[in-house]
Amino acid sequence: MAGVIVSGVVGAMFGNYFWYFAARIVSIERFKPFIIRWGKWLTLDWKEIEKAEKLFGTKAWAIVFFGRMLPTVRSLISIPAGLLHMRLWTF
Numbered sequence: 768m769a770g771v772i773v774s775g776v777v778g779a780m781f782g783n784y785f786w787y788f789a790a791r792i793v794s795i796e797r798f799k800p801f802i803i804r805w806g807k808w809l810t811l812d813w814k815e816i817e818k819a820e821k822l823f824g825t826k827a828w829a830i831v832f833f834g835r836m837l838p839t840v841r842s843l844i845s846i847p848a849g850l851l852h853m854r855l856w857t858f
Contacts, residue, residue: 783845787858790849795820798850820851827853 799813806812823830827848834844848858 782842786842786845787849787855790846791852793850794852795850819847823847823851823853827851828857831858 795816799816802809802811802813802816831844831848831853834840845858
């Protein structure tokens with residue numbers, strides 16, 4: 768049982784860091800043309816991204832902390848953290 772728990776934790780953390788660093792490499796500047804072109808299909812526009820960026824800038828630790836407790840958000844919270852260059856230690 769301990770091996771299963773350790774494997775699950777290590778795998779989840781590996782996945783979180785993978786998406787964090789992948790998003791950090793892409794960065795928000797490279798993401799803007801994608802949102803401008805395909806945002807309507809994702810129901811996003813650049814103004815919403817800017818609002819999220821401001822919110823994430825002030826409350827990043829809380830968003831990531833509580834986001835990790837929600838099943839679907841848990842996997843996806845690494846992407847905005849990486850895109851917006853959240854400090855790795857805080858992440």
